[in-house]
Amino acid sequence: MSLFKNVIRWKSALALTGGLLVTLLSSSGAYAADPLKIGFIYPSPVGDVGWAYELDRGRQAIEAEFGDKVETVVVENIPEGPDAARIMNQMAADGAKMIMIGSFGYMNDGLKLAKRNPDIKLIHASGYKLADNMGNFQTRNYESAYIAGMAAGYVTKSNTIGMVAAYAIPEVVGIINAFTMGAQATNADVTMKVVWLNSWFDPSKAQESARSLIAQQSDVIFSIYQDTPSVVTVAEEEGVYVVNTSSDMSKYAPTKLLASMQISWADHFIEQTKAVLDGTFKGTAFWGGMADGAVSMAGMSADLNPEQRAAVDAKVAEITAGSFHPFTGPIVDQDGKEMIAAGETISDGDLLGIDWLVKGVETKLPK
């Protein structure tokens, strides 16, 4: 029995010295000029294109900008839920003073962490909850969707455009509307077909959807938030034009990519990191568009003739300058009801919650 007690005492003594040593080591480290440790959590693997890839390009931009002053740590492919909470708490415990949480569903865990640790700054992709030390960021993809729509309106011969989308969330609905209005601006006769996958991730189903739309005479396919080149490769194979979101996918459809709606976090990430380094960080809601360099066109097809190209570029310039907003009235919905009066522009709040489709889209919203 006494032996047992001794063992226990030994163990606790060891643990105590161990703990002491760790404290000593870490506090001695604090005297050196520590780099700012920044954690990054992505919901999917980084890969070659897509959401996590673009977030990671933002991280690389931070490293390129700040060099030794920062140290970045990445954990990819983390499902939303307890795993994400565990990883971000671990990052905080390991000394990260800034954490980028890259998925909508990380929001509540991120907020809890922010409330508990006022000295840790968080930036959150696509959420809506804010704190003094937690900001969020999104892109105005409807701007690039309008431009891509213009290009689609020019090239379509069948006047039928097919879209492959996951779920009818406001973000996606906004993109579909902007794309449709862009296409109508260059081609009054276009109609839009949408296939809802009702699944966040199923590349096989996305490909079949694209094929079914092509079989129904669509000669431009719009791949919305498909993180893989699934739809893009089908379009190349079948010889129809394709538009995609997030990343430049021209290498997957060298002859048939019409345009990619590129997103870029570099400027925003650098700005936020600078704020953390300077001690001026304050959680804000960033909704970046073409004017902020967060949204741009990539891989524009050479098949547009010079006039068409000039018209497209002029519209990009107008949107960038803020003199044109795609959601400017008159805009009527599918049933012909006027949603935005002539000359009026939709508010950001309404656009963030948009739940109606514009006239010209054949498919109804799933409700």
Next chain:
Amino acid sequence: MLDSLIFVLGGTLAAATPLIYAAMGELVVEKSGVLNLSIEGMMATGAATGFVVATMSGSTVAGFAAAAAASMLLSFVFALLALGFLANQVAAGLAVGVLGLGVSVMVGKNYEGTTISPMADVNLGWLSEIPLIGPTLFSQDIMVYAGIFSVILISWMLNRSKLGRIIRAVGESPEAATAIGYPVILVRGLAVLFGGAMAGIGGAHLTLSYTPLWAEGLVAGRGWIVVALVVFGTWRAPRIAAGAYLFGAVSLIELFVQGLGFEIPSQLLSAAPYIITIIVLAVISRNPRVVRLNHPASLGLPYLRTR
């Protein structure tokens, strides 16, 4: 209209093929009295391994072979747990399934989001030239036809051959099979390995032909559909195959109908393949006597040789 028919007919064969392979494998496994629920994981492992090996070697054949081998290895782990250590088959299957999903991520790590040129379609000369059925039925890749052939072969093997009788005996009553002198554990083990190889081939068909790219989670629940097909197809190869083709057809028609713009909620349409397949299989298999006849009596029960 012709385009649409070609799309649905041609697509159905391709869409059902991964399911056919995995289901034929699982049928043999269940007929031997073992319930292996790890199909989703085994298909994922096969899909990733097949893709990586085919990309590296440039050979589709090597891809399929590697996929079969990798999934077979995984099913060996299951066999060890379920047959060797008599672990609960449901729990062991689920555990190995999760393991398989993890293995697929690891194997495919550096290939995430990359593409591969799909397998070549066969050209059957004048057969492939016939309007409508030429481009749909007679210009698929070779594995689609091999899949149909495997249904015939396995159906014959289980019902007509001596090997089939041994497998069924082991699945019905391992005690009786032991008494006659059949090595129950060995037969079951080989059946499990065969099932693993078939699931791997099915997975590889996904990444090498049907959706020629690799991305984590690409199997997207097809392994679970296979489990359901075997049960609702009442352990008969032709019915299981019919279920797989029906499932493939309805899931394509669903996408097609969405494009037509009918006012049917798309959520309902997305659920249609599952609902329709289950209802149809349940209705054609509603005779309880036939179901009891085909249901392997010792399915899922661990067997310990006592003497």
